[in-house]
Amino acid sequence: MGHDQFGGLTGRDLEGFHNGGDTELWRRLGSHVVTLPDGAGGQATGVRFAVWAPNARSVQVIGDFNWWTGDALQLVPGSGVWATFIEGLGEGTLYKFRIETADGSWVEKVDPMARFSEQAPANASIVYESRYVWSDDEWMQARAASAAHAEPMSVYELHLGGWRRGKSYLDLAEELVSYVKWQGYTHVEFMPLAEHPFEPSWGYQVTGYFSPTSRFGKPDDLRYLIDRLHQAGIGVIMDWVPGHFPKDEWALGRFDGTALYEHADPRQGEHMDWGTYIFNYGRNEVKSFLVSNALYWAKEFHIDGLRVDAVASMLYLDYSREEGQWVPNEFGGRENLDAIDFLRYVNTHLYEREPGIIMIAEESTSFPGVTKPVHAGGLGFGFKWNMGWMNDSLRYVQLDPVYRQYEHNLLTFAMVYQYSENFLLPISHDEVVHGKGSMVNKVPQDDWRKFATLRAFYSYMWSFPGKQLVFMGCEFGQRPEFNESISLEWWVSELWGHGGLQRLFRDLNLTYRANPALYALDNDPSGFSWINADDAARNTLAWVRHDGQGNHVACITNFSPEPLTDYEIGLPTPGDWEEILNTDAPIYDGSGEFGNLGRIVADDRPWSHFPATARVTVPPLGSIWLRYSTAP
Incomplete structure (x- = not known):
């Protein structure tokens, strides 16, 4: 032949x-x-x-x-x-x-x-050839014209096997799509779906980079699930793991008897903590393999975004290593120059080839310019997980309220660096595993205070600048930690507290999406004004979000168990302000006793740097959002 x-x-x-x-x-x-x-x-x-x-x-x-x-x-x-x-x-x-x-x-x-x-x-x-015919043209065209930073993004992160145990891609195309649409999230984020042998790795130990896991069906079944999500107006982000791969003898490691995909020197080629190999980003064939893999998921599966796992482990040659266990770069530094070049390459290429795609970095250090464009010396990601915000705010809600006044800066410090990157605020699977406890069990005291605090916390999170991500089960206050081998405890959403939290999440998402002031200027200082950053004594934070088009939403959160009545605030304009959210409402299993009867009126007395003043009621361990509606 x-x-x-x-x-x-x-x-x-x-x-x-x-x-x-x-x-x-x-x-x-x-x-x-x-x-x-x-x-x-x-x-x-x-x-x-x-x-x-x-x-x-x-x-x-x-x-x-x-x-x-x-x-x-x-x-x-x-x-x-x-x-x-x-x-x-x-x-x-x-x-x-x-x-x-x-x-x-x-x-x-x-x-x-x-x-x-x-x-x-x-x-x-x-051997597999796709015969799938897509029906998401409308979604893909809209995505190509989108501007992610100025649009709402609330992400529901999930592990497919643990959402409802035993469900296939085709089952999920019905059940997951209807649930996420009802809850109002703009995107789902799947923990890695590439083939992996060890289920408790949750997909972070990949052996088949181009092979969607067959645990839930065939590749075209996954295409159908993604297509159905798109038709329901829901974007799909997938975790991508170019940082390391497992040592299973039948997979990529020492593929032809030599270090082919990985570095030969264990000081460069192995993560001792994880027992995995590290890709050799300086090798051309490895670059082709990985950038092709990123594009493959976008092109072949219409994935809307990749959340790149463990970016810090790629950026630093001394990541989780003692002195003498790593090899400096050619300039004697600790930065992995090959990995930095590779990340710039893959981000540049995907943004060029796939209009509207979102590249997200899970990066836990203060490496500069993660979301700056490559031509400006950055890594070229669209968003970065705000791990600092996450660590600080979780430390705060775990404190007994009587001690919160002394740690008030845990909630205000994130605004100091807010505009250094394009941030996404994550309450991810990492926060509810390995002995860290579920979100509801992080909060001290009795159930009334636990659920009230969670409602206030998520309201604070949804109104803070940056996009949001929450892990499955958090939306109804699941008590056990995440366990991939069993389903979420869906039955508890029928119970007091749990059901109220789940209904609040729906309203948070819908209210957030309906009010551009809460998202349009996430990355612009003109989109945020403190009303009061310094009320530590009452565990209270107050700010206004703006969209640059004359729309304003004031957000006041009280993390103390005492209600605030006649609480004086400044506002950017006098007139009627509608109460569009109150986390103490009976529908959320709150008391219903502390609100503003649906509206407040701001008069034209100056207050600090604002031209108008109002008095409001803020519930104990609660949050209110007020939207400017009409002039006086």
Whole structure:
């Protein structure tokens, strides 16, 4: 068959892969059903297998079609890629690669580019071609014209296996979509859906970067779930893990007997804490592999955003290492220059190729310019998780109210650096696992105070500058920590306190989305004015949010168990202000005793830096939002 022994693959096809510029590598490597000229004027259909293993002596493909005994692949000249075409094979074929290493030993490996895999604990790769026809054109067109920073974003983070145990992608396309739409979130964020062998890793130990986990169905079933979310007006963010990969002997590690995807030197190539390998970001083929993977999820699955996991571990060569356990960069510093270049590359490429996509960094240090554009010297992310805000505010709500006055700055300090990055405020799965306790169990004292404090806290969070993210179960006050092996305790949402919190979340989302003052200028100092940042004695914070179009929402939160009556505040304009949220309302299982009868009137007496003054009632452990409605 001449060159068709490689299934139509040529050395020229692989040039981009080797220079780091192939951003659609899944089209070339892996397994593909192809139809080729058969040399006798006809055509032959079968599967082309191709795998990068430059230091192998020989490579075989083994599978259910050859009783797992092996068909030899040939080395595409000058490419380090081995390929073959086997006529008569098609979709559903199970296969692996058997690789003979330089020392003559043999290893069996799954395909790094597999687009479907056997369900764990089995791990064979599966030949798969998508036939999915999308119905989300309206969503994709609107996304391309969107401006994420000036739009509402409230994200529901979830682990698919633990949301409702035993549900498939197709089940979730009904149940999850209707629930998220009812709750009013703008986006879901899936914990990693790439194939992973160890379920308690929650997907953060990836063995199949191009393979959606088969635990919940086929890849086209996942496409259907995402399509249905889009048709319901809900964006889809997915966790992406380019920081490290597990050492399972059948996966990426020491793929051809040498350190291929990872650094050879353990000081650069291993995370001792996690027992994982670190990608070699300076290697062109690894860059092609990873940037292709990011684009793959966006192009092939219409993912709207990637939340990049553990960015800090990528940025610093000495991350979680003692002296002598790391290798400085060429300038003697601790920054991983290859990883920084790679992140700039992947962010630039995705924003160019996929209009409206959102790249989010989970970055826990003060590395400068995470969300600054690459051309301005930044990393080029769209958003960064605000870990400082999260740590400070959780420390605050865990204090007994009598001590909160002494730690008031925990809630005000975040405004000092608010405009240094484009922030997203996360109450994520990380905060409700590993002995940290659920959100409801972090708050001291009895159930009335626990739930009142949570309602006030989430109101404070939803009105603070920045987008929001909350982990599943927090919205109804689940008491146990997250456990991936069982479902959320949905039944408690019928109970007092839990149901009220769940109804509050719905109203927070709907009210937030209906009021541009709460989101339009998240990243602009003109979108926020303190009313009173310094009322530590009463555990109270007050501010106004603005949208630049004359709309204002005043937000006052009282973290003390004493009600505030006749509490004087300044406001940006006199006239009627409507009470659009009160976390003490009976519908949220509050007392209903402390409110403003739906509205207050501000008169034109100056107050501090404001032209108008009003007196309001703020409930104990409660929050109110007031929206300017009419002039006097």
